[in-house]
Amino acid sequence: MRSEPKIAIQGVSRSFGAVAALARVDIAIAPGEFVCIVGPSGCGKTTLLRILAGLETPSTGQVAITREDSARPLNTMIFQESSIFPWMTVRQNVGYGLRLRGIRAAEIAERIAPLLELTGLARFADAFPYQLSGGMKQRVSVARAFANDPELLLMDEPFAALDEQNKALLQEELLRLWSATRKTVVFITHSIDEALVLGDRVLVMSARPGRIKADIDVPFPRPRSVVELKQDPDYVRLNHDIWLLLRDEVRPAA
Amino acid sequence: MSDKPPQIVLIRPAPAEAALHLSPALLAVASPILLLLGWEAVVRLEWLDSRFFPAPSDVLVALWQMLLAGVLLEHSFWTVQRVLIGFVLGAVPGALLGLVMGLSPWIRAFLKPAIAAVYPIPKVALLPLIMMIFGLGEPSKWVIVGIAVFFQLLLSTLAGVLNIDRIYLDVARNLNATRLQAYASVALPGALPTIFAGCQLGLGMALIVVVIAENFGTSAGLGYLVWRSWQVFEVTDMYVGLMMIALLGYLFQLAMGWLERRLLRWKPAATAMKGTP
Ligand SMILES: Nc1ncnc2c1ncn2[C@@H]1O[C@H](COP(=O)(O)OP(=O)(O)O)[C@@H](O)[C@H]1O
Numbered sequence: 007m008r009s010e011p012k013i014a015i016q017g018v019s020r021s022f023g024a025v026a027a028l029a030r031v032d033i034a035i036a037p038g039e040f041v042c043i044v045g046p047s048g049c050g051k052t053t054l055l056r057i058l059a060g061l062e063t064p065s066t067g068q069v070a071i072t073r074e075d076s077a078r079p080l081n082t083m084i085f086q087e088s089s090i091f092p093w094m095t096v097r098q099n100v101g102y103g104l105r106l107r108g109i110r111a112a113e114i115a116e117r118i119a120p121l122l123e124l125t126g127l128a129r130f131a132d133a134f135p136y137q138l139s140g141g142m143k144q145r146v147s148v149a150r151a152f153a154n155d156p157e158l159l160l161m162d163e164p165f166a167a168l169d170e171q172n173k174a175l176l177q178e179e180l181l182r183l184w185s186a187t188r189k190t191v192v193f194i195t196h197s198i199d200e201a202l203v204l205g206d207r208v209l210v211m212s213a214r215p216g217r218i219k220a221d222i223d224v225p226f227p228r229p230r231s232v233v234e235l236k237q238d239p240d241y242v243r244l245n246h247d248i249w250l251l252l253r254d255e256v257r258p259a260a
Numbered sequence: 261m262s263d264k265p266p267q268i269v270l271i272r273p274a275p276a277e278a279a280l281h282l283s284p285a286l287l288a289v290a291s292p293i294l295l296l297l298g299w300e301a302v303v304r305l306e307w308l309d310s311r312f313f314p315a316p317s318d319v320l321v322a323l324w325q326m327l328l329a330g331v332l333l334e335h336s337f338w339t340v341q342r343v344l345i346g347f348v349l350g351a352v353p354g355a356l357l358g359l360v361m362g363l364s365p366w367i368r369a370f371l372k373p374a375i376a377a378v379y380p381i382p383k384v385a386l387l388p389l390i391m392m393i394f395g396l397g398e399p400s401k402w403v404i405v406g407i408a409v410f411f412q413l414l415l416s417t418l419a420g421v422l423n424i425d426r427i428y429l430d431v432a433r434n435l436n437a438t439r440l441q442a443y444a445s446v447a448l449p450g451a452l453p454t455i456f457a458g459c460q461l462g463l464g465m466a467l468i469v470v471v472i473a474e475n476f477g478t479s480a481g482l483g484y485l486v487w488r489s490w491q492v493f494e495v496t497d498m499y500v501g502l503m504m505i506a507l508l509g510y511l512f513q514l515a516m517g518w519l520e521r522r523l524l525r526w527k528p529a530a531t532a533m534k535g536t537p
Pocket residue numbers: 022025026027045046047048049050051052053054214
């Protein structure tokens with residue numbers, strides 16, 4: 007089924023001095039797949055994503071990413087912490103990737119208008135980040151990444167700092183955007199619920215040095231209704247299984 | 261258990277809202293005026309020797325006469341011109357080199373020791389050397405001001421770039437920004453608040469340096485006015501020169517503050533207010 011992976015991670019490890027952050031990670035991700043990675047804090051999730059983003063190099067092993075369209079950027083990362091530029095307006099932030107590629111201002115405006123609309127940012131297009139709430143800033147990050155229109159979207163706990171309502175709203179927006187564009191997504195989270203609501207597949211990582219401990223298919227059909235999904239007995243069982251896997255990792259070794 | 265009845269804690273609007281509004285601007289004007297009034301009184305009471313400390317009213321009369329005669333504006337014009345030319349000459353390369361050193365660890369490691377060694381030399385100590393090289397005319401004044409401003413801007417800009425959160429550079433890198441694009445979209449705007457602080461300091465430094473340089477090879481400029489008054493013991497004229505220099509410094513600050521508020525609209529108001537003189 008997964009004959010030609012979009013991303014093939016083979017034997018990737020990474021150490022920082024004496025600290026081994028990642029230990030021999032092997033993952034194959036199919037084109038258009040939405041993969042969620044859960045793992046205890048400090049297990050190397052961010053490091054793995056930064057390697058995929060080209061911001062960090064592996065100590066051993068290799069990553070092969072298949073590029074389909076040389077006119078589009080390969081990947082765009084959404085960072086864990088707030089990463090929108092304080093010195094740019096919402097509009098300038100969202101259009102930033104396009105501007106770097108030398109696209110004309112009129113075309114940028116045209117391309118980001120529907121995204122600003124979809125993420126509820128249109129009214130704040132000319133505001134500076136200090137005038138926005140945390141949820142809105144995160145929307146700007148998401149909109150900036152989608153505006154850049156990469157083949158591969160790398161998301162590092164993008165909604166972790168948000169309250170439940172904003173989180174649910176942004177998850178739905180993300181699914182809507184994703185189903186319209188069918189990008190390959192690698193989404194890191196520490197929330198099992200979030201992983202099951204969003205992903206086609208959930209990878210569970212071990213404590214540091216991180217390995218892939220389990221690879222779980224999420225069988226629920228799309229489009230998913232978050233409220234109903236949480237009643238589904240399969241959902242409850244999967245959630246519990248993953249929770250047990252994670253608990254073993256968080257507990258100090260017996 | 262205590263026998264005392266429970267107390268009620270009231271939380272109400274701050275009394276300041278009802279009280280008389282003392283604006284910061286008013287307070288800012290009050291201190292120089294009080295200083296001048298006190299000075300005037302002390303001289304009139306002959307507690308201070310008016311040969312060295314003429315009364316402010318006498319200084320203002322002299323200032324008014326020199327203003328009417330046109331000499332004061334002429335002196336000011338020359339000083340302002342030297343400061344501005346020297347400032348641009350020093351600030352632009354200083355800020356550019358600061359940006360480059362901020363983003364490139366190699367160039368930083370290479371140049372930092374040399375700069376650390378040269379920086380503590382008082383810039384006015386270089387004046388004789390500069391006058392040997394550039395002569396007594398205008399260029400030596402631009403150069404000495406330029407050198408003083410250059411170091412100030414270099415160090416401020418460098419500190420500003422190093423202070424930028426790494427994540428913004430990661431974003432630029434992840435979006436395939438070229439080096440030049442990273443300078444223009446991250447390093448420069450991110451360091452701009454610190455660059456402005458450097459400009460304020462640099463302008464102050466420029467005034468100091470130019471006043472000393474105007475002792476040589478010129479018969480125009482506020483520094484010249486002060487030095488000549490010293491030679492001919494015209495103490496009142498000297499004070500006129502000092503007052504004009506202080507006023508110029510204040511006007512430079514005002515102009516910078518105005519520019520800063522226009523360019524740093526992205527800073528929340530509370531932080532931007534620090535720049536208001
Ligand atoms: N640049 C770095 N230098 C040194 N240690 C690092 C660096 N980046 C990450 N680490 C270490 O690697 C481990 C994994 O970090 P990270 O990938 O951020 O974990 P996670 O995102 O899963 O919480 C941590 O122990 C962290 O301290």
